[in-house]
Structure formats: structure tokens, C-alpha cells
Amino acid sequence: MSNAVLNDKLHSKSPKVAVPEMWETFKSDMKLVNPNNKRKFKIIVVGTGLAGASAAATLAELGYQVDAFTFHDSPRRAHSIAAQGGINAAKNYKGDGDSIHRLFYDTIKGGDFRARESNVHRLAEVSVDIIDQMVAQGVPFAREYGGLLDNRSFGGAQVSRTFYARGQTGQQLLLGAYQQMARQIGLGNVRLWNRTELVDTVVVDGRCAGIVTRDLMTGEIVSHAAHAVVLCTGGYGNVFFLSTNAMACNVTAAWRAHRRGAFFANPCYTQIHPTCIPQADETQSKLTLMSESLRNDGRVWVPKMAGDDREPHLIPEDERDYYLERLYPSFGNLAPRDISSRAAKRAVDKGQGVGPLKNGVYLDFSDAITRLGKDVVQERYGNLFEMYERIAGEDPYTVPMRIYPASHYTMGGLWVDYELMTTIPGLYAAGEANFSDHGANRLGASALMQGLSDGYFVLPYTIGNYLAPMLNKPIPGTDHPAFQAAEAEARQRFQGYLDIKGTRSPDWFHRELGKIIWDYCGMERTEQGLEKALSELPALYEEFQKDLRVTGDGGSLNQTLEKAGRVDDFFQLGMLMCKDALERRESCGGHFRAEYQDDEGEATRDDEHFAHVAAWEWTGDPMQSIRNVEPLEFTTVHLATRSYK
Amino acid sequence: MSHLSDIKLKIWRQAGPDQQGRFETYLVPSISDEASFLEMLDVLNEQLIHEGREPVVFDHDCREGICGTCSLMIDGQAHGPQRGTATCQLHMRKFQSGAEIVIEPWRASAFPIIKDLMVDRAAFDRIVEAGGFITAETGGAPDANLIPIPKPVADAAMDAAACIGCGACVAACPNGAANLFTAAKVAHLNLLPQGQAERFKRVEAMVETMDEYFGSCTNHGECEAACPKEISIDVIALMHQDYRKAKFQNRKSLSRT
Numbered sequence: 030m031s032n033a034v035l036n037d038k039l040h041s042k043s044p045k046v047a048v049p050e051m052w053e054t055f056k057s058d059m060k061l062v063n064p065n066n067k068r069k070f071k072i073i074v075v076g077t078g079l080a081g082a083s084a085a086a087t088l089a090e091l092g093y094q095v096d097a098f099t100f101h102d103s104p105r106r107a108h109s110i111a112a113q114g115g116i117n118a119a120k121n122y123k124g125d126g127d128s129i130h131r132l133f134y135d136t137i138k139g140g141d142f143r144a145r146e147s148n149v150h151r152l153a154e155v156s157v158d159i160i161d162q163m164v165a166q167g168v169p170f171a172r173e174y175g176g177l178l179d180n181r182s183f184g185g186a187q188v189s190r191t192f193y194a195r196g197q198t199g200q201q202l203l204l205g206a207y208q209q210m211a212r213q214i215g216l217g218n219v220r221l222w223n224r225t226e227l228v229d230t231v232v233v234d235g236r237c238a239g240i241v242t243r244d245l246m247t248g249e250i251v252s253h254a255a256h257a258v259v260l261c262t263g264g265y266g267n268v269f270f271l272s273t274n275a276m277a278c279n280v281t282a283a284w285r286a287h288r289r290g291a292f293f294a295n296p297c298y299t300q301i302h303p304t305c306i307p308q309a310d311e312t313q314s315k316l317t318l319m320s321e322s323l324r325n326d327g328r329v330w331v332p333k334m335a336g337d338d339r340e341p342h343l344i345p346e347d348e349r350d351y352y353l354e355r356l357y358p359s360f361g362n363l364a365p366r367d368i369s370s371r372a373a374k375r376a377v378d379k380g381q382g383v384g385p386l387k388n389g390v391y392l393d394f395s396d397a398i399t400r401l402g403k404d405v406v407q408e409r410y411g412n413l414f415e416m417y418e419r420i421a422g423e424d425p426y427t428v429p430m431r432i433y434p435a436s437h438y439t440m441g442g443l444w445v446d447y448e449l450m451t452t453i454p455g456l457y458a459a460g461e462a463n464f465s466d467h468g469a470n471r472l473g474a475s476a477l478m479q480g481l482s483d484g485y486f487v488l489p490y491t492i493g494n495y496l497a498p499m500l501n502k503p504i505p506g507t508d509h510p511a512f513q514a515a516e517a518e519a520r521q522r523f524q525g526y527l528d529i530k531g532t533r534s535p536d537w538f539h540r541e542l543g544k545i546i547w548d549y550c551g552m553e554r555t556e557q558g559l560e561k562a563l564s565e566l567p568a569l570y571e572e573f574q575k576d577l578r579v580t581g582d583g584g585s586l587n588q589t590l591e592k593a594g595r596v597d598d599f600f601q602l603g604m605l606m607c608k609d610a611l612e613r614r615e616s617c618g619g620h621f622r623a624e625y626q627d628d629e630g631e632a633t634r635d636d637e638h639f640a641h642v643a644a645w646e647w648t649g650d651p652m653q654s655i656r657n658v659e660p661l662e663f664t665t666v667h668l669a670t671r672s673y674k
Numbered sequence: 675m676s677h678l679s680d681i682k683l684k685i686w687r688q689a690g691p692d693q694q695g696r697f698e699t700y701l702v703p704s705i706s707d708e709a710s711f712l713e714m715l716d717v718l719n720e721q722l723i724h725e726g727r728e729p730v731v732f733d734h735d736c737r738e739g740i741c742g743t744c745s746l747m748i749d750g751q752a753h754g755p756q757r758g759t760a761t762c763q764l765h766m767r768k769f770q771s772g773a774e775i776v777i778e779p780w781r782a783s784a785f786p787i788i789k790d791l792m793v794d795r796a797a798f799d800r801i802v803e804a805g806g807f808i809t810a811e812t813g814g815a816p817d818a819n820l821i822p823i824p825k826p827v828a829d830a831a832m833d834a835a836a837c838i839g840c841g842a843c844v845a846a847c848p849n850g851a852a853n854l855f856t857a858a859k860v861a862h863l864n865l866l867p868q869g870q871a872e873r874f875k876r877v878e879a880m881v882e883t884m885d886e887y888f889g890s891c892t893n894h895g896e897c898e899a900a901c902p903k904e905i906s907i908d909v910i911a912l913m914h915q916d917y918r919k920a921k922f923q924n925r926k927s928l929s930r931t
Contacts, residue, residue, distance in 0.1 A: 087812040102733065103799050105839055106741045122819060158815070165815035167808040167868050169832040176822025194832060200740055201835060208807035215803035223796070246788065275735040309708035310675055314716055315737050385675060416739060419756075419763040420710075485812050534723040536716070581728045585690060586789045588731055589723065 036657035038292070039644055042446045043147035048665040049130075052151045055447070056490060060497035067092030070496050073240055073255040075227050075282055077104030079199075079477060080460025081261030082206035083484030089210075089218035091489055096253060097210065097219050100226040100245060100277065100591075105207045108263060108275040109460075109480060112199025113320035113413065114183065115191035116163075116477040118156040123180050127188040129153045134666055136475060139185040139365055140440070140468020141618035141634060142668050143298070145642070145661060147447055148465045155486040156478050160192055162485060166205040170194050183473035184321050185365035185673070191474045196320050196413040202477055206484070226591065227282045228519040230258065230289050230456060231512050233505040237456035241515045243523070245591060248583045250519050252507035256496055257455045259488060260286060261480075264439035264461040266299065268599045268606065269551070270543025272436035273305055273318040279595035280602050283443050283462050291451035292644035292657060294444035294464035296602065297610035300471055300619045301552045302437030303369035306420050306430075307389040316435040317420055319392070320413055321473040324362040326397035326406065327430070329353050329369070331390045335380030341391055341429050352376060360673040367470045367619045367632075368673060370434035374552050375630065377433065389431035398426065434552060438476060440467040440619065441609075444644040444659070448491035449483060452644075455495060459483035464642070469618025523583050526593040531576030535592040538573045542596070542603055545569070550607050555623045559611040563604065567652060570600045601651040608645075612656055615639045636668050677704050678766055682774040683718065685730055688787050695787065697776075707767040711754065712737060712744065714766055731790035739763040739902060742838030745845070746791060747778040752842035752900040760840060760902035780845035784852065784887040795841045797887040798855060805879035806859045808868050821867050834861035836903045846900035849889035854897035856884045857913035858905050864916055874920035881917050 044054040062070065070093050074085040077099040085097040101107065119132040133153035137144055160178070164170065170192050171179040180189040194201040213219040222242065228250065229241040239254040265280035266272040287293045304319045330349045337344065352372055357364040364372070373390050376382065383389050398406050403426060407414070414425045421431065443451050443458035445465050450457050460480040467475065505511065549555075549562035573596070581587045616625040616632035617639070625633045640663075646655040681702040688695030702721075705714050712734050719729035735743040739760040746761045748754035754764045769775070777791065785793040835858070843854035860877050863869035869876070891910060898907045 083812075090811045101735070101743065102795055103839065105799075106735055106743050108736060108741070110741050111736045111738055120818070160818045161815035162810070162812060164818040164821070165808070165810035165868060167810075167831075167863050167866050169828050169835050169862065169866065170818075172823055172825045172828040174825050176824050177819050194835075197740065197836065200838075201832075204835065208802060209810070209812075211799065211803040212807045212809065214799075221799075223799075275741060276737060277735050310706040312706055312709045312713045312717055314710070314713050317738050415758075416763070419739070419759055419765065422708075422765065422767055489812065532724075534720055536720060578723060578726075580723055580726060586731060586792070589729060 036644070038452045039444065039657055039659040040446065041145060041147065041659065042448060043145070048146050048150045051147050052154055059490060059494040062493045062497050062500070064092055066500055068094060069500065070094065071096065071255040072492065073098065073253055073258045074261060075240065075259065076107065076261035076263060076462070077207070077210065078107035078109035078261060078263060078460060079203055079206055079480030080484040081107070082203065082210045083481050084259055084261060084459060084488050085219050086206060086209040086213050087485055087489045088492070089213035095213070095219045096222065096255065098222045098225050098227060098242060100224060102223055104210060104221065104223070105204060107203060108278055109203045109477070110200045111275065112477050113196045113318065114322035115181065115193035115198045115474040116159065116202065117183065117190050117474040118160045118192060118478065119153055119190060120157055120160060122178060123189045125188045127190050131188065132156060132190065135186050136466065136472060137468065137666050138671055139472035140470050141632070141671055142468065142636070142640070142663065143617050143661065144466055144468030146663060146665055150665070151487065152466050152479060152482050155482045158486055159478060159481045163202060163205050166209060168194060168201045168205045181322060181325055182363060184324065184363045184369070185472040193322065196322070196410060199477060202481065206481070227262070228285065228594070229515045230286045231515050232289050232453055233509055233511045236454045238505045238509065238511065239507065241512065241519050243519065246586050248585060248587070250516050252512040252516055254505060254507050254512070256499055256504055257457065257492055259457040259459060260443065260462050261459045261484065262462045264442065265599070265602055266436045266439050268543065268603050269436040269547050270540050271308065271313060271316050271547070273302060273316050276315060279598065281595055281598045283458065284598040284602055286443060286451065286453065286456060288647050289453065290647070291453050291456060292444040292646055293441070293605060294642050294644045295441035295609065296606040296645065297550065297613055297620050298440035298469045298618060299436060300366060300438040300440060301370045301434045303366055303373055303434050304392060304432045305435035305437070306417065307384060307386065307433040317416065318437060319417060319430060319432055321366070323392060323410060323413060326401070326409065327362065327392040327394050328396060329362055329390055329392055331376045331381040331383060341383070341393070350381070357673045364673050365470060365472060367621070370552055371621060373434055384431045389433045391429040392432045393429035394425060395429070438471055440464065440469060440471055444642065448494060449488055450491070450495065457488060457492065459488055469620055523590060523594065526577060526579045526590060527583055529575065529577045529579070531578045533576050533578055535577065535579065535589060535596045538569070538577065539596045539599065541569055542600060546603050546606065550610050553621050553623050554610050556611065559607050562607045563611065563652070566600065566604050566607065573597070573600060604651040605645055605654055608652070608654065609643055613639060613643065640668070675706055675708050677706055678769060678771045679704050680772050681705060681714065681769065684774065684776045685791070686778045687730070687790050690789060691786055705766055709766045710737065710762060711748070711764040711766065712762050731792050733792045734762055737762040740838060742840040745780050745793065745840060745842070747780065747845060749776050752780070752845045753902050758902060758904045760838070780841050782844045782850035784850060785841060785844065798839055798841065798852070800887065801852065801856055801880050801883050802859065804883035805872070805876040806863070808863055809872060810868070823867060827865055831862050831865045834858045834865070834905060834909050837905055838903060840902060842900040842902060843897035844888065846896040847889065848894055848896065849892060851891040852884050852888040853891040853910045853913070854901060854905060854907060856880050857909040860913045860916065861909035864912070873916060874923055877913060877916040878920040878924070881913065
């Protein structure tokens with residue numbers, strides 16, 4: 030464990046019983062807040078995606094005063110809405126051998142044994158409650174003809190445990206959670222702040238005392254005090270510039286909390302999703318995901334011969350390489366994401382890529398259409414096929430889709446303990462914003478599960494455990510000097526961007542930043558490449574600070590100014606990501622270091638030296654952060670080499 | 675991949691809600707036909723920043739046609755010329771070199787302009803807050819398979835639930851009515867067995883909140899034609915039917931008091 034520090038702040042607080050009994054034990058032992066006293070506590074929830082909306086709704090139902098913040102015009106816009114394929118739950122409705130233990134095990138193994146057992150087991154336990162809750166709210170999940178719920182299969186699992194609503198599962202779940210929160214807004218229990226962005230968190234006497242926000246319409250900087258703050262602000266996949274994230278997704282909330290003392294865990298664990306529409310031209314602003322569920326019926330292949338320019342239907346069967354089926358026969362096209370992505374990269378790097386820019390592989394539905402008929406395929410994936418047609422201009426019913434990996438999800442995030450509390454007492458992180466459940470690689474259909482688990486079934490319990498002892502004790506108000514100082518700092522920061530008056534737009538810098546991160550900290554990383562990135566990033570960041578141009582002013586709606594603040598934070602995070610990737614001298618999940626692979630090109634983990642969480646501590650300079658570790662103990666599963674062959 | 679050249683854009687610029695707006699003309703000299711419409715605006719905005727001018731403000735986020743953030747009247751059509759397609763999914767391959775394209779914000783009194791092409795659609799949230807939900811507080815839900823839902827019912831609910839809340843229906847409607855948006859949510863919830871307990875209360879609250887902000891429906895059908903998710907106006911009939919029933923029920927309950 031070179032260059033790593035054991036830190037007593039990194040105590041997971043997992044109950045000291047066997048893993049399967051932990052959650053019940055926690056719930057029996059936790060402190061409670063009397064229903065009549067709950068209204069004396071104010072909780073801030075930042076972000077209104079699955080985690081944020083479900084947390085805000087549930088906390089308000091319990092009786093807490095909740096203030097919910099979103100930078101969107103409406104809470105319903107959060108990027109959870111774009112999740113397509115589905116949500117996992119250990120219901121075993123198919124009778125195919127699923128169980129809580131199996132979902133727990135699959136998630137730990139899928140994460141390449143780099144997640145905390147206690148949190149993951151709880152996730153598997155509450156997964157079944159999520160489905161019940163969402164159905165009660167009216168989420169129109171897909172049904173069998175008899176009226177019971179339908180399931181499909183997803184990568185990294187050998188059972189069908191994924192519930193879905195066409196290819197719009199995220200949309201339907203988010204609308205469910207949004208509607209539940211909307212009810213609480215209507216009842217006056219949740220106060221909604223839309224088009225309002227967090228620009229700082231405030232810590233007083235070692236506790237989180239509130240946040241500072243910027244009103245995107247007026248530029249006004251405002252403080253908000255609360256007993257506890259929950260960040261449900263998503264992941265940082267947009268650090269790559271091109272990703273499947275929405276345009277506004279950013280790391281700012283988590284990063285600003287990090288700068289105030291919240292440790293940032295495993296930033297190098299990023300997920301490159303294997304099935305996205307390849308980049309088409311130089312103006313590309315984002316990449317679009319094609320759901321992993323498509324791999325249930327689509328077959329991935331490339332021409333055996335490099336540089337083969339023939340139309341796909343002219344390439345005979347024996348000249349095609351169905352490489353996932355060949356390399357991973359037991360999982361085939363449903364191999365996990367990290368493994369499928371790297372296999373696609375290897376094929377394209379060998380010159381077998383397809384499409385005008387030779388930057389894709391085929392995902393072919395012709396067998397499925399022959400076997401099932403076009404109607405069935407349309408019913409399962411119609412909206413995805415339509416989306417593909419709009420973007421790529423080709424009809425996937427007749428021409429195979431072209432896909433390529435792209436940044437999609439970030440497993441790393443704010444370090445949290447079993448109660449989802451960061452290293453700042455009173456500051457919580459939930460959903461993609463935390464690091465807790467997916468280790469080094471997330472399995473498909475697990476992000477929705479985690480967001481809703483955290484918001485509906487974990488935070489509402491754990492937050493009371495923190496609040497109970499604070500009953501009737503005064504908390505710092507927004508007139509406290511710490512709030513005033515944070516406000517002044519934020520005003521100065523945003524004015525600073527305007528005052529540079531350089532020549533390059535925030536987007537220009539973002540694109541350049543993204544290129545460096547993608548080239549050196551993307552699907553494959555090397556020591557040499559990461560060192561190169563770490564020498565180039567500070568130079569580019571310095572240029573950003575000297576040559577940025579933000580037009581307009583800070584006193585009205587200014588999208589360029591918003592972007593400048595977000596790109597600033599991405600720069601600092603980018604440096605930390607590369608440092609983390611450099612220090613983790615092993616390959617695991619989405620973190621693939623070319624130096625650590627076996628003869629067949631599979632990732633080689635180093636459990637002796639790296640079976641731990643790396644939680645970085647801010648020092649004032651992103652290049653000088655301190656690497657603390659939380660050792661991972663495996664008492665329920667055995668560390669094994671991950672194999673999907 | 676080929677390029678289109680000389681795209682002339684007439685764009686509505688308005689500095690703030692109470693300011694006078696006007697059209698300004700811009701030229702995009704060259705753009706790839708693979709670019710999306712919004713990427714074409716990105717290119718324009720980069721050009722404007724380069725010239726030291728303020729870029730055009732427009733709402734957008736997922737760019738996958740699902741979040742409903744993007745808007746834009748393109749040549750007088752909500753979300754532009756391609757049927758069943760949100761602006762963010764519209765690509766330049768649908769246009770020709772030398773095209774002159776007029777870009778405006780949603781025009782509806784319930785959607786005040788914030789700046790340039792961005793409008794405030796918060797009235798939609800008010801409608802949902804009034805009743806667009808099923809009261810099912812966290813914790814007490816029965817097993818999900820306890821209520822079998824016939825597949826055609828689940829499918830019909832899903833068809834309505836596909837609404838992305840973009841507001842194209844309102845922008846396309848000569849009356850600025852929000853009946854398609856409201857009815858889609860009413861239909862989603864009122865078709866399902868879980869939604870029956872609050873069925874009539876829901877429709878009443880939602881319709882009456884809608885009427886506070888939006889114009890009235892006179893069956894033009896423009897909303898359906900503009901909807902990027904192609905939601906059928908049949909849902910409006912369903913909403914009217916339930917609203918009428920709700921009013922009769924209420925009259926009965928009034929007579930009992």
C-alpha cells in the first residue's frame with residue numbers, strides 16, 4: 030500500500046454481525062425521531078433524479094421539512110430519465126434460481142470484488158421492496174398476458190431479474206418518484222428550488238450546516254441552512270466531454286463538498302458502456318446509449334478480415350467474428366460491460382471496425398427477427414430502434430446497428446459509510462454521487478436499483494440516526510460567518526470567470542480536457558499515459574484560468590458562465606482521476622491497466638495490495654491530494670478471479 | 675458524411691422576460707449532415723463567443739429525446755419538420771444547403787419567455803402537483819404481483835405515460851391548451867387498477883389547475899401532430915369522460931350534505 034494512509038474517518042460503521050443480518054440489526058438498533066419532532070428538522074436534498082426525488086418524497090412523508098434543489102427547469106428532467114433497459118430485483122418471479130444472495134454475489138463479482146459487502150447486501154435486500162413500491166405508484170412495467178410482471182436478462186447475470194418499461198424504464202421510474210415528490214410539494218412538505226445550482230457546501234464545527242446556491246435565472250448567490258444535506262447529484266462521466274450523460278451533468282456538487290472535506294473515493298472507476306452509437310463527426314456534442322437489453326437478442330460481430338469494406342449483408346457467416354460468443358461462451362453477448370467494451374476496442378484497434386469512420390462493431394438483429402418476427406422485436410425494442418434511426422440515419426431492422434463503447438457511468442464518487450454519510454457529519458451522498466455499491470464495474474440495470482434503494486429505503490432510516498441527538502439544539506443560521514465567507518467566495522469565483530476575458534470558450538476547454546482523459550484514462554490506462562496526462566492537465570488548466578472567455582454578465586441567465594464553473598471542477602476532478610488510476614497498480618473492472626493483464630488480455634487484480642477503497646482527501650491542490658484507504662473485508666463471498674467464459 | 679453550406683438562421687433574441695424581443699439573422703457557413711440541429715446551434719454559439727457576442731440561450735439536456743428539456747419552434751413547427759421527433763433528435767440531414775430556418779421559442783401565455791429561446795414551463799409541474807400521482811407512501815406496498823394488470827391495459831397506460839413534458843402540444847395549439855399533456859398523465863394513472871382510488875379526485879384537480887394556466891381545447895388536433903412521442907388525442911376524450919363523471923359524483927355528494 031504505497032503512498033496510502035489508513036484514516037480513522039474511514040470507518041464504515043457496518044454493524045458487527047454477519048453480513049446478511051446487518052441491515053435488520055441496524056434498523057433494530059438505530060435511534061428514532063418521534064413523528065411530532067420530525068417537523069423540527071430541515072433536510073436539504075440536492076438533485077431530483079431517482080435518488081433525490083425518492084429521498085425528498087419519503088423524508089417529507091415522514092414529516093421532515095425538505096428543501097429540494099434542481100438546476101433543471103423541472104425535477105422531472107434529471108438524467109435518471111434516460112436510463113433505458115431496466116431495474117434489477119431479486120424477486121425470483123421467473124423461478125430461475127434467483128435470490129437475495131445471488132443478486133448480492135453477482136453485484137460483488139460484477140464489481141470485481143472492489144465494493145463493500147455490507148452495502149451491497151442491503152441493496153440486494155431492498156431491491157424487492159423497490160419493485161413493490163414502484164408498482165403501487167403506477168409505474169407501467171411490462172406485463173405478461175396473464176397480467177403478471179415480465180422480466181428480462183441483463184449482462185453479468187444468469188437469471189432473468191430485470192423489470193422494465195419498454196426501453197424507457199428510467200423515465201417511468203423517475204416519473205414515479207417525481208410524482209410522489211410532486212404530491213409532497215403540493216402538500217407544502219417539500220419546497221422546490223428549480224433552476225438553482227449548488228455552488229458550495231458549508232461546514233461549521235465539523236458538521237455540514239447547509240449549502241450555498243446560485244439562482245441560474247438571476248445569478249443571485251443564496252445560503253441555505255439545514256440539519257442535514259443530501260447530495261443526489263449524479264456522476265462525473267461528462268469529464269470525458271463525450272459521454273452518454275446529459276449535457277448539464279456535472280461533478281460540481283460532489284466536488285465542492287470534496288473541497289470542504291468530503292473524501293472522494295475511487296475516481297478512476299468509470300464505466301465505459303459497450304453499446305453506444307459511435308461518434309459521427311467533429312461537432313458531436315454527446316453520445317447516445319443503446320440499451321444493454323439489446324444484447325438479449327442482438328449479436329455482436331465484426332468482419333474477420335481487417336479493413337473489410339463490404340456491406341454487412343454481403344459478408345458471409347464464416348467471415349464474421351462473433352467475438353463475444355467465441356470468447357465468453359457461457360455469457361456470450363451478455364458479458365459484463367467492462368469486458369464487452371474492451372473486446373470491442375480490441376477489434377477496432379485491430380482494424381476490424383465498421384462504418385464510415387471504422388469506429389464501430391455490429392449489433393445484428395437479423396437472427397432475432399428471423400426467429401421471433403419483426404413484431405416481437407419491435408415490441409421489445411421499438412423505441413430504441415427508432416432512436417437509432419433518428420441519430421444514425423439507418424434502419425436497424427434491415428441494417429445491423431453500429432455501436433462502440435462510451436463513457437456512461439461512474440462507480441467512483443463521494444466516500445460514504447454504511448449510513449451513506451460522507452466524511453463530513455451531516456452530509457450524505459446517494460445514488461451515482463456516492464461510490465458505495467458497484468465496486469470497479471456496475472452491472473446493467475443496477476443504477477436505477479441503487480438510486481431508489483438509497484432514496485426510498487436507506488436514507489430515510491439512517492438520517493434519523495444522525496438527527497435524533499440534535500433535537501432542540503440550535504443549528505448555525507445563514508448569518509453565520511462561514512455562510513457569508515462561502516457566499517463571498519462563490520461570488521468572487523463566478524465574477525472571476527467573467528473577468529478573465531480570454532479567447533477560448535468553456536466548451537473548447539472541456540473538449541480538450543475530455544480528449545486527454547479519454548486517451549489516457551479511458552478504456553485502457555498505462556503508467557506512461559497517466560503520467561503524460563498528469564503533466565498535460567495542469568498546463569491546460571492554467572490556460573483555462575488565463576484564457577477563458579465568458580461573454581454576457583453574471584446578473585442574468587448565462588449558460589456560458591454556468592458551464593465555466595462546471596468545467597473548472599471537471600479539470601480538478603480529472604487530475605484526481607488520473608492520479609487515482611496511476612496509484613491503483615492493478616486492473617479491476619472498468620479500471621484496466623495495460624501492464625496488469627493475463628495472456629488472454631483479461632484484467633489481473635492484485636488483491637494483496639489493492640483490495641481497498643482509495644478515498645482521496647483534499648489539500649488545496651488537486652495534484653497533491655492525500656490517498657487514504659479503507660480496507661475491504663470479504664467475509665461472505667470468496668475473492669475469486671472473475672470469469673465469464 | 676457530407677456537409678451542408680450556408681445555413682441562414684433567423685433566431686428570436688430576447689434579453690429577459692420583460693424585454694422587447696426581435697429576430698436576428700446568423701449564418702452558419704458549413705455544418706456536417708451528421709450533426710444534430712442542436713449541435714448546429716452549438717457551432718453557432720461557439721462562433722458567437724469567438725466574436726465576443728452572447729450566445730443564443732436555448733433549453734436542452736439529454737439530447738436523446740427523453741428528458742423533454744429541449745423545445746424550439748422550427749419554421750413554425752414545434753420540434754421542427756420530422757414527425758415524432760424532439761428537436762434534439764432532429765438532424766441536419768433533413769435540411770438542404772442554403773436553407774433559411776426560422777427558430778422561435780414556444781409561444782404560449784402559460785410559458786413566459788425567460789431569455790431568447792428558453793421558456794418557463796413550471797405550470798406543468800403545478801398540474802402534476804395537483805393530482806398527477808397515486809398516493810402510495812413509501813413502505814407499505816403489497817407484493818408487486820398481487821394485482822395482475824392485463825397486458826393491453828399496461829400497454830395503454832404506458833403509451834400515455836411516454837409523455838416527456840416538453841410542451842410542444844401547448845406550443846402547437848392555437849389556444850395554448852395543455853389538454854394533451856394533462857390527459858396523458860390522467861390516462862396513464864386512471865387506466866391502471868392502482869389509480870382507481872383517486873381516479874375522479876385526480877382528474878378534477880388536474881383539469882381545474884390546468885384551466886388556471888392554459889387555454890381551452892377546441893379539438894384542433896395540432897397537439898397530436900406536434901407530439902414527439904406521438905401520444906394520441908384519444909387520451910383527451912378519456913380525460914373529458916372522467917371529468918364529467920367526477921362532476922356528477924361531486925354533485926351527488928353535495929346534495930347529501
